[in-house]
Amino acid sequence: MIDNAIVITGGGQRLGLAFAKALHSKLTPVVITYRAERESITELQNLGIICIKADFSTDEGVANFNQFIQSNCSSLKAIIHNASDWLAESAAVSPSETMQSMMQVHVQAPYQLNLFLQPLLENYYLQTSNAADIIHLTDFVVGKGSKKHIAYAASKAALANLTLSFSALLAPKVKVNSIAPSLLMFNENDSDSYKQKTLKKSLMQIAPGEIEGVEAVQYLLNSRYITGHTLHLNGGRHLA
Ligand SMILES: NC(=O)C1=CN([C@@H]2O[C@H](COP(=O)(O)OP(=O)(O)OC[C@H]3O[C@@H](n4cnc5c(N)ncnc54)[C@H](OP(=O)(O)O)[C@@H]3O)[C@@H](O)[C@H]2O)C=CC1
Ligand SMILES: Nc1nc2c(c(=O)[nH]1)N=C([C@H](O)[C@@H](O)CO)CN2
Numbered sequence: 001m002i003d004n005a006i007v008i009t010g011g012g013q014r015l016g017l018a019f020a021k022a023l024h025s026k027l028t029p030v031v032i033t034y035r036a037e038r039e040s041i042t043e044l045q046n047l048g049i050i051c052i053k054a055d056f057s058t059d060e061g062v063a064n065f066n067q068f069i070q071s072n073c074s075s076l077k078a079i080i081h082n083a084s085d086w087l088a089e090s091a092a093v094s095p096s097e098t099m100q101s102m103m104q105v106h107v108q109a110p111y112q113l114n115l116f117l118q119p120l121l122e123n124y125y126l127q128t129s130n131a132a133d134i135i136h137l138t139d140f141v142v143g144k145g146s147k148k149h150i151a152y153a154a155s156k157a158a159l160a161n162l163t164l165s166f167s168a169l170l171a172p173k174v175k176v177n178s179i180a181p182s183l184l185m186f187n188e189n190d191s192d193s194y195k196q197k198t199l200k201k202s203l204m205q206i207a208p209g210e211i212e213g214v215e216a217v218q219y220l221l222n223s224r225y226i227t228g229h230t231l232h233l234n235g236g237r238h239l240a
Contacts (some may be wrong), residue, residue, distance in 0.1 A: 001074040002029050006126060007117075009033045009056070009109070010083030011049075012040055014185060017139070018210035019217055028077055029085070033065060041168030056083055056109035056163050057101065066116040068100060075123035078133040078221060081110040081159070095151075096186050102155035110159060114166055118174070125173035133221055134173045136163050137213075138208055138232045140182035160230065167228035175227040179216050183207050183233035 006023050010016040011032025017040050024047060033054035036043055041051050054065040069076070076141055085087040085105055087098060121132035137158040146153040160178050167176035183198055187208055192197075199205045216231050233240075 002031070002072055003051075004075050004077045004128075005029045005031050005134065006078045006080065006082045007031045007033075007069065007076060008082055009054070009113075011044070011051070012036060012038050015210050015213045016080075016082040016213050019042070019082065020044055020049055021047070022214045023221075024196070028068050031069070031073070033043050033083065042064075056105050058104075059108065059112070059150050060113050063111050066113060069117060069120065075122055075127055076117060076120040076132060077124050078135065079117060079121070080135045080217065081112065081113070082138070083109065083139045084137065085152075086149065087152055089150055099154070102151040103158065107153035107158045107162065107183040111162055114162070114176075117208075118170065122172070122173045131172060131224065131227075134163075134166060134174060134176040135180045135217060135220055136160070136176075138163075138178045138180045138230065140180055140232070140237060142180060142230075143174070143238070152154050163230065164228055171227055175220070175222050175223070177226060177228070178230040179213065179220070180234070184212055184233065184236045185209050201240055202234060203240050208233075208235070227234060 008016050008019050011020045012034035018031050021033050021128050031052060033049040033052050035055050044051055052065060052068055055061040066077055067122060087102060089098060124132040130158060136159050138160045141153040142157045142160045163176050163178045171174060183203060186195055216233055220226060
């Protein structure tokens with residue numbers, strides 16, 4: 001059985017991959033979920049990180065991942081709900097399907113896994129006298145909406161609300177917090193004009209990269225007191 005594991009959903013690339021590499025150690029094994037086969041998965045496996053294929057677009061996929069954790073882990077130090085799809089509204093996908101897909105990955109999966117895995121998080125507390133952690137990756141747009149990612153923003157707002165409910169439900173054995181980034185890193189296909197426009201939206205006018213997210217996660221994991229909180233990583237965008 002695996003003790004004191006940190007579960008990171010969507011760990012195959014970008015922020016989730018950085019979280020996995022930064023947090024894995026002999027005393028704190030990391031379990032990541034992924035869908036797409038990549039070189040990064042082999043790299044993580046070579047580091048001793050457990051990589052589980054899991055697609056949260058169905059409740060069956062959530063249940064299958066839960067079953068793996070229940071069968072192989074005795075306690076969980078943390079769950080980092082990072083898996084996400086930044087889906088824009090488009091003519092190619094119906095509004096109903098867009099909203100369903102956003103709510104499934106950003107709300108159903110975290111909600112169900114938090115409830116399923118509550119006993120394993122509480123086992124960590126009983127074994128160490130330290131609170132376990134749940135971290136939800138939300139988004140700056142929770143506070144302002146988004147004209148082009150309406151369903152995405154609404155689902156992230158629901159995820160932010162889960163932080164409030166679960167922090168009250170699970171204290172003091174489990175701390176529950178959100179990290180709300182705005183731009184941390186661009187995507188490969190982002191145009192130069194999009195990059196320049198987006199950088200100007202914050203006071204700091206930079207894309208700080210994965211390290212900003214890694215340090216925020218480590219800050220929350222090291223705290224003994226912060227819960228029900230949202231850590232904003234937005235470069236002062238709310239004041240720009
Ligand atoms: N990057 C940024 O600047 C910002 C990020 N955030 C948030 O931070 C988090 C990390 O961002 P980022 O690294 O860019 O995320 P990505 O867009 O790279 O997505 C992370 C992973 O989520 C997985 N995923 C997507 N849908 C599903 C699903 N249905 N089931 C299981 N896994 C799924 C994907 O796995 P696979 O590739 O294997 O299919 C993907 O690699 C996200 O929650 C994001 O919303 C918020 C604001 C800004
Ligand atoms: N799952 C994802 N969510 C978000 C991403 C991303 O790449 N994947 N990117 C952003 C943008 O950086 C946005 O914050 C600035 O344009 C938002 N969410």
